[in-house]
Amino acid sequence: MLWIKGGRVRSWLSCAAGGLACSLILVAQVATPPAQPQTTPNPTPNQQSVPSTTAAPMRLQFIMIDPAHGGSESGAILNPAVLEKDVNLAFARRLRQELSSRGIQAQLLRDGDVLLTTDQRASMVNSARPALYIGIHAASQGRGMGIYTAMLSDDPGAGDRGPFLNWRTAQSATLPRSRATQQQLAEAIQKTGFPVRAVGAPLRPLSNIVVPALAIEIAPTTGDTSQLASPDYQQMVSAVLANAIATIRTRLGNAP
Amino acid sequence: MIPRNVVIPAVLLLALATGMSLYLWQLRRREASSARPARVAAQHVIPPVSGPTEKVTVFVVYDTPGELRTQSISIPLFSDRQRRAEELLRGLLNIYAEKNSPHPLAPGAEVREVYLVSPDLAVIDVSSALVDGHTSGILAEELTVVSLIQTLTRNIPGIMRVKILADGKERETLAGHADLSSFYDVSQVSQVAQQLAQH
Numbered sequence: 001m002l003w004i005k006g007g008r009v010r011s012w013l014s015c016a017a018g019g020l021a022c023s024l025i026l027v028a029q030v031a032t033p034p035a036q037p038q039t040t041p042n043p044t045p046n047q048q049s050v051p052s053t054t055a056a057p058m059r060l061q062f063i064m065i066d067p068a069h070g071g072s073e074s075g076a077i078l079n080p081a082v083l084e085k086d087v088n089l090a091f092a093r094r095l096r097q098e099l100s101s102r103g104i105q106a107q108l109l110r111d112g113d114v115l116l117t118t119d120q121r122a123s124m125v126n127s128a129r130p131a132l133y134i135g136i137h138a139a140s141q142g143r144g145m146g147i148y149t150a151m152l153s154d155d156p157g158a159g160d161r162g163p164f165l166n167w168r169t170a171q172s173a174t175l176p177r178s179r180a181t182q183q184q185l186a187e188a189i190q191k192t193g194f195p196v197r198a199v200g201a202p203l204r205p206l207s208n209i210v211v212p213a214l215a216i217e218i219a220p221t222t223g224d225t226s227q228l229a230s231p232d233y234q235q236m237v238s239a240v241l242a243n244a245i246a247t248i249r250t251r252l253g254n255a256p
Numbered sequence: 257m258i259p260r261n262v263v264i265p266a267v268l269l270l271a272l273a274t275g276m277s278l279y280l281w282q283l284r285r286r287e288a289s290s291a292r293p294a295r296v297a298a299q300h301v302i303p304p305v306s307g308p309t310e311k312v313t314v315f316v317v318y319d320t321p322g323e324l325r326t327q328s329i330s331i332p333l334f335s336d337r338q339r340r341a342e343e344l345l346r347g348l349l350n351i352y353a354e355k356n357s358p359h360p361l362a363p364g365a366e367v368r369e370v371y372l373v374s375p376d377l378a379v380i381d382v383s384s385a386l387v388d389g390h391t392s393g394i395l396a397e398e399l400t401v402v403s404l405i406q407t408l409t410r411n412i413p414g415i416m417r418v419k420i421l422a423d424g425k426e427r428e429t430l431a432g433h434a435d436l437s438s439f440y441d442v443s444q445v446s447q448v449a450q451q452l453a454q455h
Binding site for chain 2: 069073075076077084137139140141142143146148151152153168197198199200201202203204207215217219
C-alpha cells in the first residue's frame with residue numbers, strides 16, 4: 001500500500017493482488033482548502049467510528065484518539081472481568097472529555113465496540129489529517145504510562161517510490177515531529193510525578209500514519225490490574241495526559 | 257501332461273515374481289538403513305555437559321521494572337554459525353524457563369530453528385506456544401522481541417535484518433501488539449534496547 005506525499009484532496013483505489021490487500025491511495029494536489037473525505041476508505045460496521053466531518057475549522061487543534069482493539073479483538077485480558085478493548089474505550093472517552101474541557105477538539109476513531117483493522121485505522125487517520133494521533137492501550141505489565149513512537153528509521157524517503165510513500169514506513173517522514181511531541185509530553189507528565197517512559201515500539205498502525213502519531217499504554221501504578229478499571233484512576237490518568245497535551249498545544253502541528 | 261507352451265511362460269512368470277520380491281525386499285532394507293541417521297539428526301542433540309563452552313552476553317527481560325539487562329551465560333561451543341545462533345537463543349530461553357524467571361514464558365515456549373538466510377538476514381522460528389501464550393501488551397511484547405534480536409545480533413555479527421516466525425509461519429503480531437509481519441531493522445532494535453535498558 002502506498003500513500004502519496006503532501007496530499008490534499010483524496011480518492012481511493014483499492015485492489016487485491018495475489019491475496020494480499022494492496023491499496024493505492026491517490027491524492028490530487030489542488031489549491032482549494034482541504035475538503036473532508038467524501039467517502040470512507042474502509043467502511044466500518046459502525047458509523048460512529050468514522051471521523052466527523054465538522055473538524056475542518058479546528059484542524060490544528062484536532063486530535064484523533066484511537067481506542068485500540070474492539071469487537072472480536074479484545075486485546076489483553078487484564079483480568080477475567082476486564083478486557084483491554086473496554087478499558088481503552090473508557091480511557092479514550094475520558095481523555096476526549098478532558099481535552100474538550102481545555103478547549104482542544106478531539107475525536108474518537110471508534111466510539112463503540114467495533115472491530116477495525118490497523119489498515120482501516122491508518123486510512124481513516126490519514127484521511128482526516130488530525131494534528132496528532134493517539135492510540136490508547138492498557139496493559140497489566142509496566143507502571144504508569146508508556147508513550148511510544150513507531151520503531152522506524154527517521155530517514156524520510158526510505159522505501160518511498162517517487163511521490164508515493166511506502167505504506168509500511170509512511171510514518172518515517174513525520175517521525176521527528178512524533179518524537180518531539182513524545183518527549184514534550186513525557187517531560188510534562190514527569191513534572192507531575194506520574195511514572196512515564198518514552199520508547200519506540202514496533203506497533204501498527206503507528207508506522208502507517210502520516211501525521212504525528214503516538215501510542216499510549218496505561219498500566220497500573222500499584223501492580224493491581226483492577227486499578228485500570230477504576231473510574232478514579234481512569235479520570236486521573238486522563239487528566240494528567242490532557243494537561244500535558246494542553247501545555248504543548250501550541251506546538252502541535254508544527255515542525256519541531 | 258501340461259503343454260510346453262504353458263509351462264515355459266509360467267516358469268518365467270514365477271522367476272520374475274521371485275526376482276521382483278527380492279528386489280523390493282532389498283529396496284526396503286536400504287531405505288530403512290538410510291532413514292535411521294535422518295531420524296537421529298531430527299532429534300534435539302543435548303549438548304555435552306563436559307564439552308567445551310563459551311561465554312556470551314544475552315539480553316534478559318525483567319518484567320519488574322520492565323527493562324532489559326545484560327547477563328553472561330555459557331553455551332556449548334559450536335563453530336557453525338547457525339548452530340551457535342540457535343544455542344544462544346536456547347540459552348536465553350533457559351533463563352526464562354527457570355523457576356524464578358524474570359520474564360516467564362508459556363510452557364512449550366522454545367526456539368525451534370534459526371535460519372541464517374544470508375550473511376545479513378536471520379529468521380528466528382519460535383514455537384507457536386511462545387506466541388499463543390505470551391502476555392499481551394506493547395511493553396511486554398516489545399521486551400521479548402528486543403531480547404531475542406539483541407541477543408542474536410550482538411553475538412553473531414553482520415546480521416542487519418531479522419524476521420520472527422512461529423512454527424514456520426508468519427504471524428501479524430506477537431500477542432496483539434508487537435508487529436511480526438515485517439523485518440526488524442537491527443539498528444532500530446538496538447536504539448530501542450538502549451531506551452529499555454536506561455529506564
